[in-house]
Amino acid sequence: MLKEIYEQPKAVENTISPRIKDGQIVLDELGLSEDEIRTIRKIYIIACGSAYHVGVSAKCVLEKMTRIPVEVKSRGAxxxxxxxxxxxxxxxxxxxxxxxxxxxxxxxxxxxxxxxxxxxxxxxxxxxxxxxxxxxxxxxxxxx
Known part of the structure; x- marks a missing residue:
């Protein structure tokens, strides 16, 4: 995945830059308030193909950072x-x-x-x- 990131820096910039406002990360797509986010007890990531491997990586990061259990399911599961x-x-x-x-x-x-x-x-x-x-x-x- 790192290889692809180096090959497409503009794509990464275009993906990340709209989500940074005043130095803060903003994920409006979630549609959740901070109070709702605090009540999350489990996260499911559903992905297919190579996105499944990204989901597994995200599982490790999310579990370490949030201390919330995460499960990754393959599409079609x-x-x-x-x-x-x-x-x-x-x-x-x-x-x-x-x-x-x-x-x-x-x-x-x-x-x-x-x-x-x-x-x-x-x-x-x-x-x-x-x-x-x-x-x-x-x-x-x-x-x-």
Missing amino acids: YIMAVTNEGNHQMENLAAFTLYIPEASHYFATSLAIIPLQLLAYYVSVAKGLDVDKPRNLAKSVTVE
Whole structure:
């Protein structure tokens, strides 16, 4: 990527210079207030081709600088959201949204596990996998 940057300094300047105003970086495209930015708890980067590698680099930088977990998904990846009832923001972000009942965050994890276990079971059966003999089971379970 550094090679491309050296080959196209004007393109880099044209990309960065409109986002600097009075010595400050401005990202109006985000459309988020500072208060909204402070509430971000997770970032998803979706990219394809060589942009995927840029996304992986951005993941490292973002996680170190913001201390927010970042996931990079390749375009075409199937994204499924698991969230509390009433959180309809996820519908726009995921291909499928699985809702669990409102509960304390301590109990929500247990509620989410049940449908995810069922999903794993049904996907495994549909793929013709033996659900009673999962791969690498011997590494996970010790028989006495």
